[in-house]
Structures are given as C-alpha cells and as structure tokens.
Amino acid sequence: MTEIFEKTSINTMALPNRLVRSATWEGMCDPDGRPGSRLIEYYNTLAKGGIGLIISGYTFICPEGKQLPGQMGIHTDDFADTFNKMTDIVHNAGGKIAIQLVHAGGQANQKMSGHPPLAPSAVKVAQFPVIPTMLSQTDIKDIVKAFSQASLRAKSYGFDGIQIHCAHGYLINQFLSPLTNQRADEYGGSIENRSRFLFKVYEEIRSVVGESFPLFIKLNAADYVDGGLEIEDAVWVSKKLSQKGIDAIEVSSGTGASGALTPIRTKIISPDKEAYNLEHALAIKDEVSCPVMAVGGFRSSEIIEKAIKEKGIDFISLSRPLIREPDLPDRWKQGDNRPAACISCNKCFKPGLFKGGIYCVPKRAEANNH
Numbered sequence: 001m002t003e004i005f006e007k008t009s010i011n012t013m014a015l016p017n018r019l020v021r022s023a024t025w026e027g028m029c030d031p032d033g034r035p036g037s038r039l040i041e042y043y044n045t046l047a048k049g050g051i052g053l054i055i056s057g058y059t060f061i062c063p064e065g066k067q068l069p070g071q072m073g074i075h076t077d078d079f080a081d082t083f084n085k086m087t088d089i090v091h092n093a094g095g096k097i098a099i100q101l102v103h104a105g106g107q108a109n110q111k112m113s114g115h116p117p118l119a120p121s122a123v124k125v126a127q128f129p130v131i132p133t134m135l136s137q138t139d140i141k142d143i144v145k146a147f148s149q150a151s152l153r154a155k156s157y158g159f160d161g162i163q164i165h166c167a168h169g170y171l172i173n174q175f176l177s178p179l180t181n182q183r184a185d186e187y188g189g190s191i192e193n194r195s196r197f198l199f200k201v202y203e204e205i206r207s208v209v210g211e212s213f214p215l216f217i218k219l220n221a222a223d224y225v226d227g228g229l230e231i232e233d234a235v236w237v238s239k240k241l242s243q244k245g246i247d248a249i250e251v252s253s254g255t256g257a258s259g260a261l262t263p264i265r266t267k268i269i270s271p272d273k274e275a276y277n278l279e280h281a282l283a284i285k286d287e288v289s290c291p292v293m294a295v296g297g298f299r300s301s302e303i304i305e306k307a308i309k310e311k312g313i314d315f316i317s318l319s320r321p322l323i324r325e326p327d328l329p330d331r332w333k334q335g336d337n338r339p340a341a342c343i344s345c346n347k348c349f350k351p352g353l354f355k356g357g358i359y360c361v362p363k364r365a366e367a368n369n370h
C-alpha cells in the first residue's frame with residue numbers, strides 16, 4: 001500500500017498520506033455554533049488514528065445558513081479561543097485540519113437558523129423543506145462577504161486549509177443547478193451565469209487568504225434529480241476553477257432528494273458498490289491540473305490502492321468508515337488489510353440529532369452485548 005501512504009501535498013500543506021476525512025457534521029457544538037469539548041476530543045482521536053487531512057463538519061458562515069443541531073458556526077469572532085484550541089490539539093497529534101464552509105440556502109432549517117430559508121429562486125422542489133425566499137443582489141453580496149470573513153477567521157485560528165461546500169444541494173450547488181436557479185439576472189441561465197456566485201465566493205476568499213493558502217472545494221459531479229446539475233456542467237466549472245487556481249476538487253454527487261443516489265448511499269456491501277463517484281472524479285481529473293479527491297463508498301484498501309495507482313486519482317476521502325474506526329488509516333498502514341467495518345447503515349445520524357453527537361450505533365450495540 002505504498003501509494004496510499006506516500007507523502008504528498010496540497011499547495012503549501014504537506015500531507016503524510018492520500019487519505020482524507022471527508023467533511024462530516026458531528027452534531028457536537030453548542031446551539032450557537034461554538035465547538036464543544038467532545039468535538040475537539042473527537043478531532044484529536046481522528047488525528048491520532050493516522051488520517052492525513054481532517055475536513056471539519058460543514059460550518060455555517062452566517063446564522064441564516066444553518067441547517068442541523070450541533071452544527072459548527074464561524075460567523076462570529078467569539079469562538080476564537082475554542083477554535084485555536086481545536087487546531088492546536090490536531091497539530092499536536094501530528095494532524096492537519098481544514099474547515100468546510102457552508103451556507104445551506106434553501107436547505108436551511110428555520111428552527112435552527114431563526115430565519116426563513118434563502119435561495120437563488122423561490123421554487124418548490126423536493127430538496128427544500130419550504131419554498132425559500134429569493135436572494136436579492138444585496139443579499140448575494142452580503143453572503144460573499146460572510147464567506148470571506150469566515151475564511152479570514154479560519155486562517156487566523158490555525159486551520160490548514162478551507163473547503164468551500166458546493167455539493168449536496170446547499171446554496172452554491174443551488175446556484176449551479178438549473179432546477180433551483182431560475183434567476184433572470186446575471187446569476188441565472190447559462191452555466192457561465194450559474195457559476196458566477198461560486199466564482200465570486202472563490203475569488204473573494206482567495207483575495208483574503210492569499211495564493212499560498214490551501215483552498216479547495218467539494219463539488220457535485222451530478223445532482224441526480226431531474227433538471228439538476230449534470231456532469232458536463234460540473235466538468236466545465238472544474239476546468240474554470242482549476243484555471244483560477246483552486247488547490248483541489250473533491251468530487252461527490254446527489255442531494256437529499258436523489259433517492260438511492262443520495263450523497264450517503266446505503267448497502268455498500270460488495271466491492272462493486274464501492275467508489276460510487278470515482279468515474280465522475282476521473283472525468284474531472286482528466287480536465288484539470290489540480291489534485292482531485294474522490295469520496296463515496298470507499299471501504300477496501302485494495303480498491304483505494306487501485307484508484308490511486310492505476311486510475312491516477314490523487315486522494316480518497318472517507319466519512320462513515322472513520323465514524324466506526326477512527327484509526328482505520330493506521331490499521332491499514334500496519335498491514336491489517338481487512339475492509340472498513342462500516343456497514344453503511346447511516347444509523348450514525350440519529351445520535352447526532354438527538355444525543356449530542358454522532359457515533360456508530362451497531363458498534364456501540366455490539367460493545368454493549370459483550
């Protein structure tokens with residue numbers, strides 16, 4: 001497994017291997033978004049388990065963009081001490097941590113955010129719980145500013161990089177999708193127009209964090225909803241971002257309304273079900289000059305090794321396998337090549353919603369039975 005565990009880098013960030021903890025909402029923050037001590041300890045455990053790069057759970061950049069309980073917020077300067085502690089703990093454990101920035105847009109939850117959801121267009125679609133309010137041009141400018149202010153904070157708190165969340169049906173993805181973006185101004189219509197908001201966010205963040213600071217994106221290669229974003233447009237956007245200097249692209253797919261093709265597919269019970277975004281990630285890789293990460297259903301070290309060595313993907317991201325086994329990278333490195341023990345049941349969500357933080361439910365049940 002030399003390829004998985006070879007040293008590499010993203011821009012100025014040196015990494016010990018090609019494994020990434022994909023952004024995973026943990027539900028371990030206070031109601032105002034301040035990271036809780038349980039979350040900081042969780043990142044410590046992940047860093048000690050050998051993952052090359054941790055990407056934080058999706059973090060709201062302004063209160064209107066919040067979706068779930070226990071979600072992390074970076075909309076204020078008030079949590080500086082807690083964030084500093086978080087990045088110090090990860091660094092002391094030998095790890096690296098990037099923050100994933102999000103505005104949930106029409107997928108925001110008014111009970112969490114205290115505001116009616118905002119989106120590119122006021123449309124009724126399955127992925128929105130209610131019909132959102134259409135963003136004005138002033139709102140758009142304010143949100144772009146909120147992304148850059150959040151980024152400045154993240155850099156000053158010692159994060160090693162920033163990932164812009166442009167996947168899974170959240171606000172930036174809503175702008176890219178012809179289904180959720182039906183605007184008649186310069187932000188809607190052609191793919192050039194639908195990507196204008198993303199490019200503004202990218203350029204604004206880049207201008208405040210500088211050229212050498214690792215800045216990357218998680219992008220849907222396809223939404224898998226009728227009328228949503230499709231691979232051709234995703235490739236176009238990726239090419240442009242690569243030309244603009246993005247440092248990496250993580251390729252995912254699906255929204256909450258995509259049925260079995262959700263971003264978080266279940267029943268990954270055989271090797272042929274694994275690596276479900278790899279082909280799309282390779283299509284994007286063919287057209288860009290930056291590193292590409294593939295996420296979604298990776299469970300076997302052999303499949304990961306093959307994706308890197310034979311297919312040329314740069315990084316593999318994992319979410320659920322690390323909820324069950326935070327030390328999975330070290331286990332594989334030490335030669336125990338058994339696949340991840342995760343059974344892709346998605347039961348980890350519920351304790352995040354109701355018990356103060358995600359955990360692997362089957363693993364805990366097994367432990368209690370012994």
Ligand SMILES: Cc1cc2nc3c(=O)[nH]c(=O)nc-3n(C[C@H](O)[C@H](O)[C@H](O)COP(=O)(O)O)c2cc1C
Nearest residue numbers: 022023024025057058263264295296297318319320
């Ligand atoms: C509990 C949970 C929370 C998640 N939260 C996020 C998130 O905050 N941001 C994000 O981009 N993806 C999130 N995801 C999706 C994962 O990053 C990943 O794309 C997906 O689970 C597929 O990868 P896997 O098969 O390795 O789990 C979450 C997944 C789970 C299970």
